Amino acid sequence: MIRTTGITKSFDKLQILKGIDLLVHRKEIVAIVGPSGAGKTTLLQIIGTLDKPDSGNVVIDGVDPFRLNEKEISLFRNQHIGFVFQFHQLLPEFTALENVMIPMLIAREKATTAEKKAKELLDFLNMSDRMTHKPAELSGGEKQRIAVARALINNPSVILADEPSGSLDTKNKEELHALFFDLRNKLGQTFIIVTHDERLATKTDRIIHMKDGVINSEQ
Numbered sequence: 001m002i003r004t005t006g007i008t009k010s011f012d013k014l015q016i017l018k019g020i021d022l023l024v025h026r027k028e029i030v031a032i033v034g035p036s037g038a039g040k041t042t043l044l045q046i047i048g049t050l051d052k053p054d055s056g057n058v059v060i061d062g063v064d065p066f067r068l069n070e071k072e073i074s075l076f077r078n079q080h081i082g083f084v085f086q087f088h089q090l091l092p093e094f095t096a097l098e099n100v101m102i103p104m105l106i107a108r109e110k111a112t113t114a115e116k117k118a119k120e121l122l123d124f125l126n127m128s129d130r131m132t133h134k135p136a137e138l139s140g141g142e143k144q145r146i147a148v149a150r151a152l153i154n155n156p157s158v159i160l161a162d163e164p165s166g167s168l169d170t171k172n173k174e175e176l177h178a179l180f181f182d183l184r185n186k187l188g189q190t191f192i193i194v195t196h197d198e199r200l201a202t203k204t205d206r207i208i209h210m211k212d213g214v215i216n217s218e219q
Contacts, residue, residue: 001025001026001060001061001157001158001190002022002024002047002058002059002157002190002192003022003023004020004021004022004043004056004059005056006020006056007019007021007022007046007053007055007056007057007058008053008054008055008056009039009042009046009054016039016042017039017043017046017213017214018212018213018214019056019214020039020043020213020215021215022043022208022215024190026188027188027189028191028205028206029180029181029190029191029193029205029206030192030193030204030205030207030208031193031194031195031204031206031207031208032192032194032208032210033196033198033201033207033209034210034211038210038211039210039212039213039214041162044160044162047060047158048077048081048083049065049066049076049077052066060081060157061157063076063080065077075107078103078106078107078154079156080156081159081160082150082151082154082156082160083160083162084144084151084160084162085147085162086162086163086164086167088144088146088147089147090135090146091135092135092136093134095132095134096122096130096133096134096135096138096142096146097115097118097119097122097131097132099135099146100121100122100146100149100150101114101117101118102150103150103153103154104117104154107154114153117153118131118149119131121152121153125145125148125149126145127142127145127146127149130142130146140167140169140172141168141175144164144172144176145176145179148183152183152187152189158189158191158192159183159190159191159192160191160193161193162194163194163196164176165197166196166197173199173200177197177199177200177203181203206218206219207219
């Protein structure tokens, strides 16, 4: 479903990625691990079309998004890719419900349709009683559940998670990790997760080890 071939990326004279070939299958949960500076987040950003490779190809659901123009790339990202970040990136002035609706509104769906879908997701994630709360009124674990709902709302092909449990305590980490597998089992969701959390990595279907801009092993 997702294939990268020969991906390279440099910033000034520093080469971050040195030819990455990666294949991720539908409904697979893949962890990317490695030391700081290995290129994990850069690779995730390229797969997510937030950055462009210097060379190589990315294909998601049969489409190479970097052959599209900027407007088409943005539309493709909105429709096919969901993101979960370490610090959730919720907009503080909006309620949980409104934050979840945003990607669907960007896709120019009707507000009533977006609200209905957002409420269904919040109910699925056991967050219905928090939908009118703003981020400052939510715990860290609740914020990440809202971020997951936001990532899911456009039925993306893949969710890309960058250190999603890095800011959570042990209890909330375990709940978030369990949620990812629940989403895969119930919704058929695909995940690529950059993480330093060994407990999460060992639970995934496959671990990709990166070092110095290359994949040096898989298990």
